[in-house]
Amino acid sequence: MPLVTTKEMFKKAYEGKYAIGAFNVNNMEIIQGITDAAKEEQSPVILQVSAGARKYAKHIYLIKLVEAALADSDDLPICLHLDHGDSYELCKDCIDGGFTSVMIDGSKYPFEENIALTKKVVDYAHNRGVVVEAELGKLAGIEDAVNVDVRDATFTDPDQAVEFVERTGVDSLAVAIGTSHGAYKFKGTPYLDFERLEKISNMLPDYPLVLHGASTVMPEFVKKCNEFGGQIPGAQGVPEDMLFRAGKMGVCKINIDTDLRLAMTASIREQLINDPSNFDPRKYLGPARTAIKGMVQHKMRDVLNCSHKI
Ligand SMILES: O=C(CO)COP(=O)(O)O
Ligand SMILES: O=C[C@H](O)COP(=O)(O)O
Ligand SMILES: [Zn+2]
Numbered sequence: 001m002p003l004v005t006t007k008e009m010f011k012k013a014y015e016g017k018y019a020i021g022a023f024n025v026n027n028m029e030i031i032q033g034i035t036d037a038a039k040e041e042q043s044p045v046i047l048q049v050s051a052g053a054r055k056y057a058k059h060i061y062l063i064k065l066v067e068a069a070l071a072d073s074d075d076l077p078i079c080l081h082l083d084h085g086d087s088y089e090l091c092k093d094c095i096d097g098g099f100t101s102v103m104i105d106g107s108k109y110p111f112e113e114n115i116a117l118t119k120k121v122v123d124y125a126h127n128r129g130v131v132v133e134a135e136l137g138k139l140a141g142i143e144d145a146v147n148v149d150v151r152d153a154t155f156t157d158p159d160q161a162v163e164f165v166e167r168t169g170v171d172s173l174a175v176a177i178g179t180s181h182g183a184y185k186f187k188g189t190p191y192l193d194f195e196r197l198e199k200i201s202n203m204l205p206d207y208p209l210v211l212h213g214a215s216t217v218m219p220e221f222v223k224k225c226n227e228f229g230g231q232i233p234g235a236q237g238v239p240e241d242m243l244f245r246a247g248k249m250g251v252c253k254i255n256i257d258t259d260l261r262l263a264m265t266a267s268i269r270e271q272l273i274n275d276p277s278n279f280d281p282r283k284y285l286g287p288a289r290t291a292i293k294g295m296v297q298h299k300m301r302d303v304l305n306c307s308h309k310i
């Protein structure tokens, strides 16, 4: 099966009230760990590439590695997605270069500029059978999310979301409801604006929403990093029951990068400390790949609920 778009997987996810995992990939071990997990769980999967990943590994290497994963995965539905595309040109390059989905992230621009940029990418992508994700609202961590005025000024406005989708024809929309990127998402008790999510979801029926910054910052990996010489104190992410809940409310795509980084780093730290005489990268990258596989399987099975959905 060739690479697929998210059309079919989102339709099924929406109807079945579960979410597809979108995992960030940067190298071979990460791609293998994720796709091995998807194979075992018989789950559709989105492999996503950031501009930074594309710069680090080069477009051609990532494409060829994903093609290899596809060839090694029988009939597994795999979508290759550009994460946080910041310009029309970058989206065009990825569409021309074999991606089946792109994100144009115009969330930092004023509403009308975000619409114009997104519409331009949608027009180019749809003519070539590629789907587009956009973003509305500010994702950045908010210290004072309990304050209604702060929430209204930063989180996604439901009325604007409807207008945005209508005017751009974009295929999915990332919403801001309190998540943020990285390992430090909340200072105190985690809070997501589920009321807002419900409103957006009700106003956009049958429409797939996306949650960025959705890593849980799994305590077992943070603990292991810190145990083996790391310094990641006070890291905290989105509790898994909140992700499960979001998956039942129209969120069809859940983005996970930080949990991959932590799983991989914890494992490498452990291997290097436990066997100081080793200098064979396979001996620490192999277990790191296995750690990623285990983490992704857990997400698919217990959090996203997307196992056995192909
Ligand atoms: O949103 C993400 C990628 O676009 C990843 O978020 P995390 O940092 O929570 O993993
Ligand atoms: O959304 C951000 C992702 O975690 C990708 O991060 P990156 O830009 O460092 O590759
Ligand atoms: Zn993101």
Ligand SMILES: [Zn+2]
Residues within 6 Å of the ligand: 240, 298, 302
């Ligand atoms: Zn868990």
